Amino acid sequence: MSCEKFDKYEMGELSAQEFERHVSECTSCREQSGLETRLTAETEALRAPVRAPYLWERIEAGLREEMNGNTGRSDKKSALRRFHKKWLILVPAAALFLAAVGLAAIFALKQKIPASGLLADKALENIELKEREYIRAIQDLEKAARPKMAGMDLEMMSLYRDRLGTIDAQIERCREALAANPANAHIRRYMLAALQDKQETLIRVLGNQD
Amino acid sequence: MDRMEEDETIEACKRGDMAAYQRIYERYEQPLLRTACRMLRRQEDAEDAVQETFLKLHRGINGFRRGARFSTYLFRILLNTCYDVLRLRSKAGFEDLDADLLPHYSSHEAEHCLMEAVEALPRQMKACFLLFAVEEFTQDEVARILDISVGSVKVNVHRARQKLRAWLAVSLEGGKA
Secondary structure, eight states: OOOHHHHHHHTTSSOHHHHHHHHTTOHHHHHHHHHHHHHHHHHGGGGOOOOOTTHHHHHHHHHHHHHHHTTTHHHHHHHHHTTTTHHHHHHHHHHHHHHHHHHHHHHHHHHHOOTTSBOOHHHHHHHHHHHHHHHHHHHHHHHHHHHHHHTSOHHHHHHHHHHHHHHHHHHHHHHHHHHHOTTBHHHHHHHHHHHHHHHHHHHHHHHOOO | OOHHHHHHHHHHHHTTOHHHHHHHHHHHHHHHHHHHHHHHSOHHHHHHHHHHHHHHHHHHGGGOOTTSOHHHHHHHHHHHHHHHHHHHHHHTTOSSOOGGGOOOOOOOHHHHHHHHHHHTSOHHHHHHHIIIIISOOOHHHHHHHHTSOHHHHHHHHHHHHHHHHHHHHHHHHHHHO
16 A cells, blocks of 8 residues: 655655655655665666667658758749639538548448458459549648648648648558558558548648638 | 757758758657657657658758757657657557557567556656656656646656556566565
8 A cells, every 4th residue: 555655755745854754664655665766777778779770861861852842832832822712612522522432431441351351352442442532532632721721820831731741651651561462451441540530630721710 | 969059950950951950860869769669669650750750840940949948849749740640540440559560669678578567658648757757858848848737747757657666566576476
């Protein structure tokens, strides 16, 4: 049974002197102090180095790509604003299409995945077709969302851009994994979740008030 | 890297100097990787999260205010990236990781024991403990990184320690048997 004075001491509600006086006559606190010393020592092991060969090379390549790709972004902003009204028409259509295709993809996925996790050829073809349609619909939604993002303040824009960047990276990794193993239903489910997440994020972008 | 050197490096990053980004990488590689590994429990995802952190850093570095603490800023980006990945995983129903998606995780024996207990902590508790007890940020800094109150950091670290001590007591008892 733990003594409440130890908790108070750890939360800074009891001074070190008071605690020292108390600990000499409390078995529970002595035990907890011993465990705490041990925990502190073992925590040191959590600082052991993690090896990640070629990580810097990957980061450098990514940064160079960003630096090259980013040129002219501000010039694009005014051009994108000219299309500002277009998304008003595109959004409802894209959202409706997305909902229909998304539901179909989810339905197909749920119906066709055998217990083994391996998809039969016909079902796989069907899912890939629905997936491509779903991805195209999301791309349309993304196009519609761009002018809205360009019009946001810098902080909001960077928040949404970062989130979409993370989702895109996950989608890309799933695509790579699926290229090696197209019948892996787990990765496909992971990709579907990422696509749904992207859809929801884009809808939030479009619903965001300036 | 002292504060002045860090300020100069950040200014160089703002000018798109790749060597400056590399200096930041060399300085923060291990704490970033360690934290990401423990948050995501999978080295491949952790490496992706660190890479993503640098890309986000590049996109946002012009907004970084001189005088603000850079490590706090960098870790905030990392933790948000980790949370995004965890949110996606949970959405896909992968709270725990599939073996085929998890090929690389390995660590030293002694570290691995405590690691299991740390990894079993709830997400925010784990983040508070790792940042405060392992990476040695102050409670104020942890609060800023995670965008929570200092009181919440205190409580989370306290509860994490309680749980880890209980785990330690049981594992020491098991060792005696």
